[in-house]
Amino acid sequence: MSSCDTCVVRNRAICAGLEDREIATLSAMGRRRTVAAGEPLIWEDDDSLLVANVIDGVLKLTTSTEDGREQIVGVAYPSDFIGRPFGQTSKASVVALTDAKVCVFSRSDFDRYAREHPELEHKLLERTLAELDRTRSWMMLLGRKTAPEKIASFLIEMSERLTETGCAPTLGPARRFSLPFSRQQVADVLGLTIETVSRQFTKLKNDGIVELPSRREVEIINRGALVSLAG
Amino acid sequence: MSSCDTCVVRNRAICAGLEDREIATLSAMGRRRTVAAGEPLIWEDDDSLLVANVIDGVLKLTTSTEDGREQIVGVAYPSDFIGRPFGQTSKASVVALTDAKVCVFSRSDFDRYAREHPELEHKLLERTLAELDRTRSWMMLLGRKTAPEKIASFLIEMSERLTETGCAPTLGPARRFSLPFSRQQVADVLGLTIETVSRQFTKLKNDGIVELPSRREVEIINRGALVSLAG
DNA sequence: CGGAGGATTGAAGGCTATCAAAGTCCGTGG
DNA sequence: CCACGGACTTTGATAGCCTTCAATCCTCCG
Numbered sequence: 001m002s003s004c005d006t007c008v009v010r011n012r013a014i015c016a017g018l019e020d021r022e023i024a025t026l027s028a029m030g031r032r033r034t035v036a037a038g039e040p041l042i043w044e045d046d047d048s049l050l051v052a053n054v055i056d057g058v059l060k061l062t063t064s065t066e067d068g069r070e071q072i073v074g075v076a077y078p079s080d081f082i083g084r085p086f087g088q089t090s091k092a093s094v095v096a097l098t099d100a101k102v103c104v105f106s107r108s109d110f111d112r113y114a115r116e117h118p119e120l121e122h123k124l125l126e127r128t129l130a131e132l133d134r135t136r137s138w139m140m141l142l143g144r145k146t147a148p149e150k151i152a153s154f155l156i157e158m159s160e161r162l163t164e165t166g167c168a169p170t171l172g173p174a175r176r177f178s179l180p181f182s183r184q185q186v187a188d189v190l191g192l193t194i195e196t197v198s199r200q201f202t203k204l205k206n207d208g209i210v211e212l213p214s215r216r217e218v219e220i221i222n223r224g225a226l227v228s229l230a231g
Numbered sequence: 232m233s234s235c236d237t238c239v240v241r242n243r244a245i246c247a248g249l250e251d252r253e254i255a256t257l258s259a260m261g262r263r264r265t266v267a268a269g270e271p272l273i274w275e276d277d278d279s280l281l282v283a284n285v286i287d288g289v290l291k292l293t294t295s296t297e298d299g300r301e302q303i304v305g306v307a308y309p310s311d312f313i314g315r316p317f318g319q320t321s322k323a324s325v326v327a328l329t330d331a332k333v334c335v336f337s338r339s340d341f342d343r344y345a346r347e348h349p350e351l352e353h354k355l356l357e358r359t360l361a362e363l364d365r366t367r368s369w370m371m372l373l374g375r376k377t378a379p380e381k382i383a384s385f386l387i388e389m390s391e392r393l394t395e396t397g398c399a400p401t402l403g404p405a406r407r408f409s410l411p412f413s414r415q416q417v418a419d420v421l422g423l424t425i426e427t428v429s430r431q432f433t434k435l436k437n438d439g440i441v442e443l444p445s446r447r448e449v450e451i452i453n454r455g456a457l458v459s460l461a462g
Numbered sequence: 463c464g465g466a467g468g469a470t471t472g473a474a475g476g477c478t479a480t481c482a483a484a485g486t487c488c489g490t491g492g
Numbered sequence: 493c494c495a496c497g498g499a500c501t502t503t504g505a506t507a508g509c510c511t512t513c514a515a516t517c518c519t520c521c522g
Contacts, residue, residue: 063368065462069375073367084364086357091364118349125356126317132359133315133322135366136304137294142373143422144300147478183501191374193479198502215487215501231296378510414469424511429470446469446519 003032007103012079013053014123022117029113030105035059035096042083042094051083051110057100058180061092062188072189074135075180077161081127085111097180142191145231150190151200152229155210159220176219183215234258238334243310244284245354253348260344261336266290266327273314273325282314282341288331289411292323293419303420305366306411308392312358316342328411373422376462381421382431383460386441390451407450414446 004010004027015023032055035041042050044063054076061074061082073092076082084090085107105113114121141153159173162180179186183201187194204210209226211219220226235241235258246257263286266272273281275294285307292305292313304323307313315321316338336344345352372384390404393411410417414432418425435441440457442450451457 061367063371065371065375067462071371071374073370084360086360087364092367115353118352121349121352121356122346125352125359128356128359128363129315129317132363132366133318135363135370136292136323139304139366139370139373140294140296140302142370143302144296194501195480195503196478199478202502231298425469426471426512427510430510433470 009055009079029109030103035100037096037099040095042090044093048084048090048107050104051085051107052102052104054078054080055101057098059094059096063092070188147196149231152226179216240286240310260340261334266331268327268330271326273321275324279315279321279338281335282316282338283333283335285309285311286332288329290325290327294323301419378427380462383457410447
Protein backbone atom coordinates (compact mmCIF):
# COMPACT_ATOMS: atom_id res chain seq x y z
CA MET A 1 0.00 0.00 0.00
CA SER A 2 1.33 3.38 -0.98
CA SER A 3 1.04 6.51 1.09
CA CYS A 4 -0.89 7.99 -1.86
CA ASP A 5 -3.87 5.88 -0.82
CA THR A 6 -4.44 8.11 2.15
CA CYS A 7 -3.39 11.36 0.48
CA VAL A 8 -5.98 14.07 1.02
CA VAL A 9 -5.09 15.80 -2.25
CA ARG A 10 -4.96 12.55 -4.20
CA ASN A 11 -7.87 13.55 -6.41
CA ARG A 12 -6.98 17.19 -6.90
CA ALA A 13 -3.20 17.21 -7.40
CA ILE A 14 -1.55 16.33 -10.70
CA CYS A 15 -1.60 12.69 -9.59
CA ALA A 16 -5.36 12.62 -10.10
CA GLY A 17 -6.47 10.19 -12.76
CA LEU A 18 -3.30 8.13 -12.84
CA GLU A 19 -3.79 4.39 -12.77
CA ASP A 20 -2.99 2.38 -9.66
CA ARG A 21 0.13 0.97 -11.22
CA GLU A 22 1.37 4.41 -12.11
CA ILE A 23 0.58 5.77 -8.69
CA ALA A 24 2.61 2.97 -7.19
CA THR A 25 5.65 3.95 -9.27
CA LEU A 26 5.26 7.60 -8.44
CA SER A 27 4.75 6.81 -4.80
CA ALA A 28 8.00 4.89 -4.74
CA MET A 29 9.83 7.96 -6.06
CA GLY A 30 8.35 10.48 -3.67
CA ARG A 31 8.50 10.93 0.03
CA ARG A 32 6.49 12.98 2.40
CA ARG A 33 8.05 15.62 4.52
CA THR A 34 6.87 18.35 6.78
CA VAL A 35 8.05 21.94 6.58
CA ALA A 36 7.73 24.12 9.65
CA ALA A 37 6.32 27.62 9.29
CA GLY A 38 9.13 29.92 8.18
CA GLU A 39 11.29 27.07 6.96
CA PRO A 40 12.54 27.14 3.36
CA LEU A 41 12.10 24.25 0.96
CA ILE A 42 13.73 25.65 -2.19
CA TRP A 43 16.26 28.48 -2.60
CA GLU A 44 16.26 31.08 -5.32
CA ASP A 45 18.92 30.57 -8.02
CA ASP A 46 19.91 27.20 -6.61
CA ASP A 47 20.01 24.15 -8.79
CA SER A 48 16.52 22.85 -9.21
CA LEU A 49 16.86 19.59 -7.31
CA LEU A 50 13.36 18.88 -6.20
CA VAL A 51 9.72 19.39 -7.05
CA ALA A 52 6.73 18.70 -4.84
CA ASN A 53 3.01 18.57 -4.38
CA VAL A 54 1.55 20.54 -1.50
CA ILE A 55 -0.53 18.28 0.71
CA ASP A 56 -1.35 20.68 3.51
CA GLY A 57 -0.46 24.22 4.49
CA VAL A 58 0.47 27.34 2.56
CA LEU A 59 3.85 28.28 1.08
CA LYS A 60 5.15 31.44 -0.54
CA LEU A 61 7.25 31.81 -3.69
CA THR A 62 9.55 34.80 -3.53
CA THR A 63 12.25 36.60 -5.42
CA SER A 64 14.62 39.10 -3.87
CA THR A 65 16.95 41.83 -5.01
CA GLU A 66 20.56 41.91 -3.85
CA ASP A 67 19.77 44.65 -1.37
CA GLY A 68 17.10 42.61 0.35
CA ARG A 69 13.85 43.84 -1.14
CA GLU A 70 11.43 40.93 -1.40
CA GLN A 71 8.48 40.28 -3.67
CA ILE A 72 6.11 37.36 -3.20
CA VAL A 73 5.48 36.07 -6.73
CA GLY A 74 3.17 33.20 -5.92
CA VAL A 75 1.38 31.33 -3.17
CA ALA A 76 0.96 27.56 -3.11
CA TYR A 77 -2.04 25.88 -1.48
CA PRO A 78 -2.87 22.20 -0.97
CA SER A 79 -2.84 20.24 -4.27
CA ASP A 80 -0.62 22.86 -5.93
CA PHE A 81 2.60 21.82 -7.58
CA ILE A 82 5.84 23.59 -6.69
CA GLY A 83 9.35 23.61 -8.07
CA ARG A 84 10.78 23.94 -11.55
CA PRO A 85 10.70 20.77 -13.64
CA PHE A 86 12.66 20.67 -16.91
CA GLY A 87 14.96 23.49 -15.89
CA GLN A 88 18.37 23.83 -14.37
CA THR A 89 17.70 26.45 -11.74
CA SER A 90 14.81 27.61 -9.68
CA LYS A 91 14.03 31.30 -10.08
CA ALA A 92 12.13 31.64 -6.83
CA SER A 93 12.53 30.59 -3.22
CA VAL A 94 9.80 28.53 -1.61
CA VAL A 95 9.20 29.06 2.11
CA ALA A 96 6.40 27.68 4.27
CA LEU A 97 4.03 30.29 5.67
CA THR A 98 2.28 27.78 7.90
CA ASP A 99 3.39 24.36 9.01
CA ALA A 100 3.08 22.36 5.83
CA LYS A 101 3.14 18.82 4.47
CA VAL A 102 4.53 18.20 1.01
CA CYS A 103 5.16 15.21 -1.22
CA VAL A 104 8.69 15.65 -2.55
CA PHE A 105 10.30 14.21 -5.68
CA SER A 106 13.81 14.46 -7.01
CA ARG A 107 13.54 16.70 -10.05
CA SER A 108 15.45 14.37 -12.33
CA ASP A 109 13.28 11.41 -11.32
CA PHE A 110 10.16 13.46 -11.80
CA ASP A 111 11.28 14.79 -15.17
CA ARG A 112 11.96 11.31 -16.42
CA TYR A 113 8.69 9.96 -15.12
CA ALA A 114 6.70 12.87 -16.55
CA ARG A 115 8.17 12.46 -20.02
CA GLU A 116 6.91 8.90 -20.01
CA HIS A 117 3.42 9.82 -18.84
CA PRO A 118 1.71 12.30 -21.15
CA GLU A 119 -1.38 12.42 -18.97
CA LEU A 120 0.70 13.73 -16.09
CA GLU A 121 2.41 16.27 -18.29
CA HIS A 122 -0.94 17.41 -19.55
CA LYS A 123 -2.17 18.06 -16.01
CA LEU A 124 1.01 19.92 -15.26
CA LEU A 125 0.53 22.00 -18.40
CA GLU A 126 -3.03 22.91 -17.46
CA ARG A 127 -1.89 23.95 -14.01
CA THR A 128 1.00 25.98 -15.35
CA LEU A 129 -1.26 27.79 -17.83
CA ALA A 130 -3.73 28.61 -15.05
CA GLU A 131 -0.92 29.83 -12.82
CA LEU A 132 0.37 32.01 -15.64
CA ASP A 133 -3.10 33.56 -16.00
CA ARG A 134 -3.22 34.29 -12.29
CA THR A 135 0.29 35.71 -12.29
CA ARG A 136 -0.53 38.03 -15.18
CA SER A 137 -3.60 39.41 -13.47
CA TRP A 138 -1.37 40.01 -10.46
CA MET A 139 0.94 42.05 -12.68
CA MET A 140 -1.93 44.41 -13.42
CA LEU A 141 -2.42 44.83 -9.68
CA LEU A 142 1.27 45.53 -9.06
CA GLY A 143 1.72 47.90 -11.96
CA ARG A 144 -1.49 49.86 -12.11
CA LYS A 145 -3.48 49.68 -8.90
CA THR A 146 -3.40 52.03 -5.91
CA ALA A 147 -2.84 50.88 -2.34
CA PRO A 148 -6.59 50.76 -1.47
CA GLU A 149 -7.28 48.82 -4.66
CA LYS A 150 -4.46 46.41 -3.94
CA ILE A 151 -5.69 45.69 -0.43
CA ALA A 152 -9.28 45.18 -1.57
CA SER A 153 -8.20 42.87 -4.42
CA PHE A 154 -6.03 40.93 -2.02
CA LEU A 155 -8.78 40.35 0.52
CA ILE A 156 -11.18 39.21 -2.19
CA GLU A 157 -8.65 36.78 -3.62
CA MET A 158 -7.89 35.45 -0.14
CA SER A 159 -11.56 34.89 0.62
CA GLU A 160 -11.84 32.89 -2.60
CA ARG A 161 -8.66 30.87 -2.29
CA LEU A 162 -8.98 29.96 1.34
CA THR A 163 -12.23 28.08 0.82
CA GLU A 164 -10.71 25.53 -1.52
CA THR A 165 -9.82 23.32 1.38
CA GLY A 166 -12.04 20.30 1.04
CA CYS A 167 -13.28 17.84 -1.52
CA ALA A 168 -16.62 19.58 -1.74
CA PRO A 169 -17.22 21.67 -4.85
CA THR A 170 -16.61 25.35 -4.38
CA LEU A 171 -19.04 26.79 -1.92
CA GLY A 172 -18.47 30.44 -2.69
CA PRO A 173 -16.01 32.84 -1.12
CA ALA A 174 -15.38 32.72 2.60
CA ARG A 175 -16.92 35.50 4.64
CA ARG A 176 -14.46 34.96 7.44
CA PHE A 177 -10.97 33.51 7.24
CA SER A 178 -7.54 33.45 8.81
CA LEU A 179 -4.76 35.06 6.78
CA PRO A 180 -1.67 32.89 6.34
CA PHE A 181 0.33 36.14 6.05
CA SER A 182 1.83 38.59 8.49
CA ARG A 183 1.43 42.28 7.68
CA GLN A 184 4.95 42.31 6.25
CA GLN A 185 4.12 39.39 4.00
CA VAL A 186 0.96 41.08 2.77
CA ALA A 187 3.17 44.04 1.92
CA ASP A 188 5.54 41.71 0.04
CA VAL A 189 2.64 40.33 -1.99
CA LEU A 190 1.26 43.73 -2.91
CA GLY A 191 4.43 45.71 -3.45
CA LEU A 192 3.71 48.03 -0.51
CA THR A 193 5.25 48.76 2.88
CA ILE A 194 4.00 47.29 6.13
CA GLU A 195 2.85 50.73 7.32
CA THR A 196 0.71 51.31 4.25
CA VAL A 197 -0.86 47.87 4.61
CA SER A 198 -1.64 48.55 8.25
CA ARG A 199 -3.19 51.93 7.49
CA GLN A 200 -5.37 50.51 4.73
CA PHE A 201 -6.58 47.67 6.97
CA THR A 202 -7.45 50.20 9.65
CA LYS A 203 -9.31 52.33 7.17
CA LEU A 204 -11.38 49.38 5.93
CA LYS A 205 -12.23 48.57 9.54
CA ASN A 206 -13.20 52.17 10.33
CA ASP A 207 -15.36 52.30 7.21
CA GLY A 208 -17.24 49.22 8.39
CA ILE A 209 -16.19 47.15 5.40
CA VAL A 210 -14.28 44.49 7.34
CA GLU A 211 -13.84 43.36 10.93
CA LEU A 212 -10.41 42.41 12.26
CA PRO A 213 -11.02 40.23 15.32
CA SER A 214 -7.33 39.46 15.67
CA ARG A 215 -4.12 40.06 13.77
CA ARG A 216 -4.68 37.21 11.35
CA GLU A 217 -8.48 37.01 11.30
CA VAL A 218 -10.54 38.86 8.71
CA GLU A 219 -14.32 39.05 8.40
CA ILE A 220 -15.78 40.68 5.35
CA ILE A 221 -18.79 42.76 6.35
CA ASN A 222 -19.51 44.51 3.06
CA ARG A 223 -18.25 42.44 0.16
CA GLY A 224 -19.88 44.69 -2.42
CA ALA A 225 -17.95 47.68 -1.20
CA LEU A 226 -14.75 45.64 -1.24
CA VAL A 227 -15.35 44.51 -4.80
CA SER A 228 -15.97 48.02 -6.04
CA LEU A 229 -12.88 49.28 -4.19
CA ALA A 230 -10.82 46.60 -5.95
CA GLY A 231 -11.08 48.55 -9.19
CA MET B 232 4.30 20.79 -49.81
CA SER B 233 3.17 22.55 -46.68
CA SER B 234 3.78 26.17 -45.91
CA CYS B 235 5.72 24.94 -42.88
CA ASP B 236 8.55 23.95 -45.21
CA THR B 237 9.42 27.57 -45.69
CA CYS B 238 8.60 28.73 -42.17
CA VAL B 239 11.45 30.74 -40.69
CA VAL B 240 10.59 29.68 -37.15
CA ARG B 241 10.07 26.06 -38.11
CA ASN B 242 12.98 24.91 -35.96
CA ARG B 243 12.40 27.15 -32.98
CA ALA B 244 8.62 27.13 -32.47
CA ILE B 245 6.77 24.33 -30.74
CA CYS B 246 6.52 22.60 -34.11
CA ALA B 247 10.24 21.83 -33.96
CA GLY B 248 11.00 18.16 -33.88
CA LEU B 249 7.68 16.97 -35.20
CA GLU B 250 7.83 14.40 -37.95
CA ASP B 251 6.99 15.30 -41.54
CA ARG B 252 3.69 13.48 -41.35
CA GLU B 253 2.73 15.37 -38.19
CA ILE B 254 3.76 18.67 -39.63
CA ALA B 255 1.55 18.00 -42.61
CA THR B 256 -1.47 17.45 -40.36
CA LEU B 257 -0.71 20.55 -38.33
CA SER B 258 -0.14 22.56 -41.45
CA ALA B 259 -3.56 21.56 -42.76
CA MET B 260 -5.12 22.91 -39.54
CA GLY B 261 -3.33 26.20 -39.47
CA ARG B 262 -3.29 29.18 -41.71
CA ARG B 263 -1.00 32.12 -41.99
CA ARG B 264 -2.25 35.60 -41.53
CA THR B 265 -0.74 39.00 -41.17
CA VAL B 266 -1.59 41.44 -38.43
CA ALA B 267 -0.96 45.11 -39.01
CA ALA B 268 0.76 47.17 -36.30
CA GLY B 269 -1.88 48.22 -33.79
CA GLU B 270 -4.34 45.57 -34.89
CA PRO B 271 -5.72 43.16 -32.28
CA LEU B 272 -5.64 39.40 -32.69
CA ILE B 273 -7.26 38.27 -29.43
CA TRP B 274 -9.54 40.18 -27.02
CA GLU B 275 -9.40 40.02 -23.26
CA ASP B 276 -12.21 37.99 -21.67
CA ASP B 277 -13.44 36.77 -25.03
CA ASP B 278 -13.93 33.11 -25.69
CA SER B 279 -10.57 31.58 -26.44
CA LEU B 280 -11.13 30.72 -30.09
CA LEU B 281 -7.65 30.70 -31.50
CA VAL B 282 -4.04 30.11 -30.69
CA ALA B 283 -1.03 30.94 -32.82
CA ASN B 284 2.68 30.84 -33.38
CA VAL B 285 4.42 34.11 -34.03
CA ILE B 286 6.38 33.94 -37.27
CA ASP B 287 7.52 37.52 -37.54
CA GLY B 288 6.99 40.76 -35.65
CA VAL B 289 6.29 41.62 -32.02
CA LEU B 290 2.95 41.51 -30.19
CA LYS B 291 1.87 42.68 -26.77
CA LEU B 292 -0.30 40.85 -24.23
CA THR B 293 -2.31 43.26 -22.12
CA THR B 294 -4.91 43.40 -19.40
CA SER B 295 -6.98 46.46 -18.62
CA THR B 296 -9.09 47.78 -15.78
CA GLU B 297 -12.63 48.97 -16.40
CA ASP B 298 -11.51 52.57 -16.20
CA GLY B 299 -8.96 52.13 -18.96
CA ARG B 300 -5.67 51.64 -17.18
CA GLU B 301 -3.55 49.20 -19.15
CA GLN B 302 -0.76 46.85 -18.14
CA ILE B 303 1.35 44.97 -20.64
CA VAL B 304 1.72 41.49 -19.12
CA GLY B 305 3.80 39.86 -21.82
CA VAL B 306 5.52 40.37 -25.14
CA ALA B 307 5.59 37.77 -27.90
CA TYR B 308 8.48 37.49 -30.35
CA PRO B 309 9.00 35.23 -33.39
CA SER B 310 8.67 31.53 -32.50
CA ASP B 311 6.62 32.36 -29.38
CA PHE B 312 3.26 30.74 -28.84
CA ILE B 313 0.24 32.91 -28.08
CA GLY B 314 -3.30 32.26 -26.96
CA ARG B 315 -4.84 30.13 -24.25
CA PRO B 316 -5.15 26.44 -25.04
CA PHE B 317 -7.24 24.20 -22.76
CA GLY B 318 -9.25 27.08 -21.37
CA GLN B 319 -12.53 28.72 -22.08
CA THR B 320 -11.53 32.36 -22.07
CA SER B 321 -8.45 34.38 -22.76
CA LYS B 322 -7.34 36.57 -19.87
CA ALA B 323 -5.30 38.96 -21.96
CA SER B 324 -5.65 40.83 -25.22
CA VAL B 325 -3.06 40.32 -27.93
CA VAL B 326 -2.27 43.28 -30.17
CA ALA B 327 0.47 43.62 -32.76
CA LEU B 328 3.12 46.21 -31.96
CA THR B 329 4.73 45.91 -35.38
CA ASP B 330 3.35 44.44 -38.57
CA ALA B 331 3.36 40.75 -37.80
CA LYS B 332 2.93 37.34 -39.36
CA VAL B 333 1.36 34.56 -37.36
CA CYS B 334 0.36 30.95 -37.91
CA VAL B 335 -3.16 30.62 -36.54
CA PHE B 336 -5.02 27.53 -35.33
CA SER B 337 -8.54 27.09 -34.10
CA ARG B 338 -8.19 26.44 -30.38
CA SER B 339 -10.41 23.37 -30.41
CA ASP B 340 -8.46 21.84 -33.30
CA PHE B 341 -5.20 22.63 -31.61
CA ASP B 342 -6.33 21.25 -28.25
CA ARG B 343 -7.38 17.99 -29.86
CA TYR B 344 -4.17 17.71 -31.83
CA ALA B 345 -1.99 18.53 -28.85
CA ARG B 346 -3.62 15.90 -26.65
CA GLU B 347 -2.68 13.31 -29.23
CA HIS B 348 0.92 14.49 -29.54
CA PRO B 349 2.75 14.40 -26.22
CA GLU B 350 5.92 15.75 -27.78
CA LEU B 351 4.08 18.91 -28.77
CA GLU B 352 2.51 19.25 -25.35
CA HIS B 353 5.91 18.84 -23.79
CA LYS B 354 7.33 21.71 -25.84
CA LEU B 355 4.37 23.82 -24.90
CA LEU B 356 4.91 22.97 -21.25
CA GLU B 357 8.57 23.95 -21.40
CA ARG B 358 7.66 27.25 -23.01
CA THR B 359 4.93 27.94 -20.51
CA LEU B 360 7.24 27.22 -17.58
CA ALA B 361 9.87 29.56 -19.01
CA GLU B 362 7.28 32.25 -19.58
CA LEU B 363 6.09 31.87 -16.00
CA ASP B 364 9.67 32.36 -14.78
CA ARG B 365 10.01 35.52 -16.84
CA THR B 366 6.65 36.81 -15.70
CA ARG B 367 7.56 36.27 -12.06
CA SER B 368 10.80 38.18 -12.37
CA TRP B 369 8.76 40.96 -13.96
CA MET B 370 6.56 40.99 -10.85
CA MET B 371 9.59 41.84 -8.77
CA LEU B 372 10.27 44.74 -11.09
CA LEU B 373 6.71 46.02 -10.89
CA GLY B 374 6.36 45.63 -7.15
CA ARG B 375 9.71 46.60 -5.77
CA LYS B 376 11.81 48.58 -8.22
CA THR B 377 12.05 52.35 -8.63
CA ALA B 378 11.54 54.16 -11.93
CA PRO B 379 15.27 54.36 -12.77
CA GLU B 380 15.68 50.66 -11.95
CA LYS B 381 12.67 49.74 -14.06
CA ILE B 382 13.96 51.65 -17.08
CA ALA B 383 17.44 50.16 -16.78
CA SER B 384 16.05 46.63 -16.39
CA PHE B 385 13.81 47.18 -19.37
CA LEU B 386 16.59 48.34 -21.66
CA ILE B 387 18.75 45.40 -20.68
CA GLU B 388 15.97 42.92 -21.32
CA MET B 389 15.23 44.54 -24.66
CA SER B 390 18.85 44.37 -25.73
CA GLU B 391 18.82 40.66 -24.92
CA ARG B 392 15.49 39.75 -26.46
CA LEU B 393 15.87 41.69 -29.66
CA THR B 394 18.93 39.72 -30.76
CA GLU B 395 17.11 36.42 -30.89
CA THR B 396 16.12 37.07 -34.47
CA GLY B 397 18.02 34.54 -36.51
CA CYS B 398 18.94 30.91 -36.53
CA ALA B 399 22.40 31.67 -35.25
CA PRO B 400 23.09 30.80 -31.64
CA THR B 401 22.83 33.71 -29.24
CA LEU B 402 25.47 36.26 -30.03
CA GLY B 403 25.19 38.28 -26.86
CA PRO B 404 23.03 41.30 -26.14
CA ALA B 405 22.53 43.94 -28.82
CA ARG B 406 24.40 47.18 -28.34
CA ARG B 407 22.01 49.02 -30.59
CA PHE B 408 18.39 48.18 -31.34
CA SER B 409 15.03 49.57 -32.34
CA LEU B 410 12.33 49.51 -29.68
CA PRO B 411 9.05 47.95 -30.79
CA PHE B 412 7.36 50.17 -28.18
CA SER B 413 6.16 53.75 -28.08
CA ARG B 414 6.85 55.69 -24.89
CA GLN B 415 3.31 55.01 -23.74
CA GLN B 416 3.81 51.29 -24.29
CA VAL B 417 7.06 51.32 -22.35
CA ALA B 418 5.08 52.97 -19.55
CA ASP B 419 2.45 50.22 -19.81
CA VAL B 420 5.12 47.55 -19.49
CA LEU B 421 6.77 49.14 -16.46
CA GLY B 422 3.77 50.42 -14.55
CA LEU B 423 4.82 54.06 -14.97
CA THR B 424 3.48 57.14 -16.76
CA ILE B 425 4.70 58.29 -20.13
CA GLU B 426 6.21 61.43 -18.59
CA THR B 427 8.27 59.45 -16.09
CA VAL B 428 9.54 57.18 -18.86
CA SER B 429 10.51 60.17 -20.94
CA ARG B 430 12.33 61.86 -18.06
CA GLN B 431 14.27 58.71 -17.23
CA PHE B 432 15.31 58.22 -20.87
CA THR B 433 16.50 61.81 -21.00
CA LYS B 434 18.46 61.35 -17.80
CA LEU B 435 20.20 58.24 -19.12
CA LYS B 436 21.11 60.16 -22.24
CA ASN B 437 22.42 63.16 -20.29
CA ASP B 438 24.46 60.83 -18.09
CA GLY B 439 26.09 59.36 -21.19
CA ILE B 440 24.76 55.88 -20.53
CA VAL B 441 22.70 55.60 -23.71
CA GLU B 442 22.27 57.39 -27.02
CA LEU B 443 18.83 57.98 -28.48
CA PRO B 444 19.35 58.60 -32.21
CA SER B 445 15.60 58.64 -32.85
CA ARG B 446 12.41 57.97 -30.96
CA ARG B 447 12.62 54.24 -31.31
CA GLU B 448 16.38 53.73 -31.58
CA VAL B 449 18.51 52.98 -28.55
CA GLU B 450 22.26 52.55 -28.34
CA ILE B 451 23.76 51.37 -25.10
CA ILE B 452 26.98 53.28 -24.42
CA ASN B 453 27.73 52.08 -20.92
CA ARG B 454 26.19 48.68 -20.31
CA GLY B 455 27.90 48.25 -16.96
CA ALA B 456 26.29 51.39 -15.61
CA LEU B 457 22.93 50.24 -16.89
CA VAL B 458 23.30 46.84 -15.23
CA SER B 459 24.18 48.37 -11.89
CA LEU B 460 21.30 50.82 -12.16
CA ALA B 461 18.94 47.91 -12.77
CA GLY B 462 19.25 46.93 -9.11
C1' DC C 463 4.23 74.29 -45.47
C1' DG C 464 1.17 72.99 -42.05
C1' DG C 465 -1.15 69.87 -39.18
C1' DA C 466 -1.43 66.02 -35.97
C1' DG C 467 0.20 62.69 -32.93
C1' DG C 468 3.80 61.53 -30.10
C1' DA C 469 7.45 63.13 -27.03
C1' DT C 470 9.61 66.30 -23.94
C1' DT C 471 9.76 69.63 -20.37
C1' DG C 472 8.00 72.26 -16.42
C1' DA C 473 5.35 73.17 -12.10
C1' DA C 474 2.58 71.54 -8.50
C1' DG C 475 0.33 68.16 -5.79
C1' DG C 476 -0.78 63.65 -3.83
C1' DC C 477 0.23 59.10 -2.57
C1' DT C 478 3.19 56.13 -0.51
C1' DA C 479 7.67 55.51 1.71
C1' DT C 480 10.55 56.60 5.41
C1' DC C 481 11.65 57.60 10.01
C1' DA C 482 10.23 57.42 14.67
C1' DA C 483 7.57 56.17 18.67
C1' DA C 484 3.92 54.05 21.06
C1' DG C 485 0.86 50.23 21.52
C1' DT C 486 -0.53 45.24 21.45
C1' DC C 487 -0.12 40.48 21.73
C1' DC C 488 1.97 36.34 23.46
C1' DG C 489 5.18 33.25 25.40
C1' DT C 490 8.37 32.84 29.19
C1' DG C 491 9.91 32.79 33.65
C1' DG C 492 9.82 34.49 38.24
C1' DC D 493 -0.76 34.72 38.69
C1' DC D 494 1.55 38.37 37.04
C1' DA D 495 5.60 40.77 35.40
C1' DC D 496 8.66 41.00 31.68
C1' DG D 497 10.64 40.86 27.07
C1' DG D 498 10.45 40.72 22.30
C1' DA D 499 8.28 40.63 17.98
C1' DC D 500 4.72 42.41 15.45
C1' DT D 501 1.50 46.08 14.58
C1' DT D 502 -0.36 50.57 14.72
C1' DT D 503 -0.07 55.42 14.61
C1' DG D 504 2.05 59.93 13.67
C1' DA D 505 5.01 63.34 11.22
C1' DT D 506 7.70 64.31 7.37
C1' DA D 507 9.88 63.69 3.01
C1' DG D 508 10.28 62.37 -1.63
C1' DC D 509 9.09 60.01 -5.74
C1' DC D 510 6.08 59.74 -9.19
C1' DT D 511 1.84 61.39 -11.07
C1' DT D 512 -1.02 64.90 -12.78
C1' DC D 513 -1.92 68.85 -15.35
C1' DA D 514 -0.33 71.90 -18.81
C1' DA D 515 2.39 73.80 -22.40
C1' DT D 516 5.86 73.34 -25.84
C1' DC D 517 8.50 70.86 -29.00
C1' DC D 518 9.62 67.45 -32.40
C1' DT D 519 9.01 64.76 -36.39
C1' DC D 520 6.76 62.58 -39.74
C1' DC D 521 3.46 62.98 -43.67
C1' DG D 522 0.18 64.73 -46.48
